[in-house]
Amino acid sequence: xxxxxxxxxxxxxxxxxxxxxxxxxxxxxxxxxxxxxxxxxxxxxxxxxxxxxxxxxxxxxxxxxxxxxxxxxxxxxxxxxxxxxxxxxxxxxxxxxxxxxxxxxxxxxxxxxxxxxxxxxxxxxxxxxxxxxxxxxxxxxxxxxxxxxxxxxxxxxxxxxxxxxxxxxxxxxxxxxxxxxxxxxxxxxxxxxxxxxxxxxxxxxxxxxxxxxxxxxxxxxxxxxxxxxxxxxxxxxxxxxxxxxxxxxxxxxxxxxxxxxxxxxxxxxxxxxxxxxxxxxxxxxxxxxxxxxxxxxxxxxxxxxxxxxxxxxxxxxxxxxxxxxxxxxxxxxxxxxxxxxxxxxxxxxxxxxxxxxxxxxxxxxxxx
Ligand SMILES: *Cc1c(COP(=O)(O)O)cnc(C)c1O
Numbered sequence: 001x002x003x004x005x006x007x008x009x010x011x012x013x014x015x016x017x018x019x020x021x022x023x024x025x026x027x028x029x030x031x032x033x034x035x036x037x038x039x040x041x042x043x044x045x046x047x048x049x050x051x052x053x054x055x056x057x058x059x060x061x062x063x064x065x066x067x068x069x070x071x072x073x074x075x076x077x078x079x080x081x082x083x084x085x086x087x088x089x090x091x092x093x094x095x096x097x098x099x100x101x102x103x104x105x106x107x108x109x110x111x112x113x114x115x116x117x118x119x120x121x122x123x124x125x126x127x128x129x130x131x132x133x134x135x136x137x138x139x140x141x142x143x144x145x146x147x148x149x150x151x152x153x154x155x156x157x158x159x160x161x162x163x164x165x166x167x168x169x170x171x172x173x174x175x176x177x178x179x180x181x182x183x184x185x186x187x188x189x190x191x192x193x194x195x196x197x198x199x200x201x202x203x204x205x206x207x208x209x210x211x212x213x214x215x216x217x218x219x220x221x222x223x224x225x226x227x228x229x230x231x232x233x234x235x236x237x238x239x240x241x242x243x244x245x246x247x248x249x250x251x252x253x254x255x256x257x258x259x260x261x262x263x264x265x266x267x268x269x270x271x272x273x274x275x276x277x278x279x280x281x282x283x284x285x286x287x288x289x290x291x292x293x294x295x296x297x298x299x300x301x302x303x304x305x306x307x308x309x310x311x312x313x314x315x316x317x318x319x320x321x322x323x324x325x326x327x328x329x330x331x332x333x334x335x336x337x338x339x340x341x342x343x344x345x346x347x348x349x350x351x352x353x354x355x356x357x358x359x360x361x362x363x364x365x366x367x368x
Contacts, residue, residue: 001306001307001359002307003307003308003309004307004308004309004347004352004356004359004360005309005347006186006309006310006311006345006347006348006349007186007347007348007349008349008351008352009185009186009190011349011351012349012350012351015351016243016244016247019243019246020240020243023038023239023240023242023243024236024239024240026239027235027236027239028236032235033234033235033236034232034234034235035214035232035235036235036238037235038235038238038239038242039057039232039233039234039235039238041238041242042055042057042233042238042241042242042245043055043056043057045242045245046197046199046245047199049171049245049248050171050173050174050179050199051170051171051174052171052173052174052179052199052200052201053200053201053202053203053206054199054200054201054202054203054205054206055197055198055199056197056198056199056200056206056209056210056213057195057196057197057213057232057233057238058195058196058197058198058209058213058231058232058233059194059195059196059213059230059231059232059233060182060184060194060195060196060231061089061160061180061181061182061183061184061187061196062089062092062093062182062196063196063213063229063231064160064180064181064182064196064197064198065089065090065092065093065130065156065158065180066092066093066096066097067198067209067212067213067229067231068156068178068179068180068198068200068205068209069093069094069096069097069099069128069130069156070096070097070212071178071198071205071208071209071212072128072154072156072177072178072205073127073154074094074097074099074127074128074154075097075098075099076097076098076099077098077099077125078097078099078100078125078126078127078128079099079100079101079102079123079125079126079127080094080099080100080101080102080126080127080128080129080130081102081104081113081118081121081122081126081128081129081130081330082094082101082102082103082104082113082129082130082131082132082158083103083104083106083112083113083131083132083134083318083336084103084104084105084106084317084318084319084320084329084333084336085106085111085134085314085317085318085336085339085340086132086134086158086314086318087160087313087314088318088321088323089160089182090130090132090158090318091103091318091324091327092323093180094130099127099128100125100327101318101324101327102121102126102327102329102330103317103318103319103324103327103329103330103333103336104117104118104121104329104330104331104333105117105331105332105333105334105335105336106335106336106339107140107335108290108335108338108339109275109277110134110137110139110140110275110277111134111135111137111288111339111343112131112132112133112134112137112138112139112140113129113131113132113139113140113144114335115140115143115144115147117330117331118144118147119147120330120331121330121331122147122151122153126151126153127153127154128153128154128155128156129144129147129148129153129154129155129156130156130157130158131144131155131157131158131176132158132160132161133157133158133159133161133162133165133172134161135161135274135282135284135285135286135287135288135313135345136161136162136165136188136255136282136283136284136285136286137162137165137274137276137277137280137282137283138162138165138166138167138172138279138280138281138282139157139167140277140279141155141157141167141168141170141172141175141176141279141280142167142168142279145175145176148176154176154177155175155176155177156176156177156178156179156180157172157173157175157176157178157179157180158180159172159173159179159180159181159199160180160181160182160184160187161182161187161188161285161286162188162283162285163181163187163188163189163248163252163283164188164189164248164249164251164252164283165252165280165281165282165283166280166281167279167280168279168280172280173199174199174201177200177202177205178198178199178200178202178205179198179199179200180196180197180198180199181196181197181198181199182195182196183195183196183197183233183237183241187285188248188251188252188255188283188285189241189244189245189248189251190244191237191240191241191244192236192237192240193234193236193237194237195233195234195237195238195241196231196233197233211225211226211228212226212228212229212231213228213229213230213231213232214228214230214231214232215228215229215230216228250350251350252283252284252350254350254351254352255283255284255285255348255349255350256282256283256284258284258287258348258349258350258352258357259274259282259284259287259348261354261357262287262346262348262357262360262361265357265358265361265365266289266361266364266365269364269365269368270291270292270368271289271290271291271292271364271368272289272290272291273289274287274288274289284348286313286345286348287345287346287347287348288313288343288344288345288346289343289344289345289346290339290342290343290344291342291343291344292342293341293342295368296312296341296342296344298367299344299364299367299368300312300344302363302364302366302367303360303363303364303367306359306363308347308359308360308363309347310344310345310346310347311344311345312343312344312345313343313345314340314343315340316340317333317336317337317340319333319336320337346360347360
């Protein structure tokens with residue numbers, strides 16, 4: 001039987017091939033490979049789409065987090081509250097600034113930071129809150145914004161998985177001081193290589209980030225105000241992303257269709273399908289469910305036998321990673337630990353057919 005991958009980038013390329021190939025050919029012939037017209041146009045198109053004054057592209061989602069935190073003044077001695085149930089880059093970026101990640105537990109239904117626990121974890125040294133809109137569902141930004149306002153903290157959003165998701169009608173990345181996006185190929189808006197983006201409506205912050213991403217210079221030339229980085233999005237990726245941006249609403253609609261189809265087929269089983277908290281629009285970067293205790297290996301084996309991919313995002317919460325053994329936590333992280341033991345992500349991508357969804361659902365039901 002034809003394998004069903006987690007994400008099928010091949011069918012997407014086939015569908016968009018004429019547009020993408022033409023865009024690539026134009027860049028090649030134009031020879032402006034770094035910070036050229038496509039990067040400029042993409043940044044302005046993204047700022048419009050996301051409802052922010054500034055969209056500054058960079059080399060990766062990890063860099064986007066790092067540059068946003070650094071430009072916001074996060075540094076040694078500062079604590080940044082974040083989730084332990086995320087990709088490691090979220091916390092790495094905090095460490096790059098010399099600050100300390102403080103891991104706070106999640107709401108086990110949404111997999112996102114629990115605002116009540118965040119409020120309880122704030123100390124004298126807390127400078128920022130870094131929520132992750134995990135799997136494409138916005139974190140509770142109303143509650144987190146209220147905490148940040150009251151305690152005078154900086155709120156920066158990890159939007160790597162949430163391109164196009166909205167919270168109370170606002171795009172993720174337009175709510176906090178800044179948002180950090182990733183264009184890693186498998187993300188909802190994915191390039192054909194690495195790429196990232198910082199969004200903000202703060203003019204000074206945007207200037208600072210533009211300077212940091214380009215060796216600490218404000219304008220072309222050789223005057224460097226600070227020690228910066230080489231973290232630019234390349235022109236080929238920008239051209240490809242401009243093509244894909246034209247289809248992103250359709251991609252996200254199709255992801256929601258796949259999630260709804262899975263939901264219909266799996267809701268009367270022992271599997272706990274994703275919970276939508278109704279605060280915003282989930283864009284299903286992943287379709288991640290909770291399986292009954294101790295059954296995950298068997299479910300994955302059954303899927304594998306039927307040539308169906310599955311993945312565990314994420315098997316080890318960050319506070320359990322050797323890399324973060326020296327860092328602190330605030331309170332119990334029991335939900336993050338139990339979710340890490342029971343989570344299972346299924347294939348999901350815009351082009352997934354109803355037949356493929358049936359095959360995955362039938363295989364899971366038979367395995368239960
Ligand atoms: C992918 C991802 C990142 C990092 O993005 P890269 O572009 O791979 O550097 C950061 N945070 C989360 C939650 C991610 O999923």
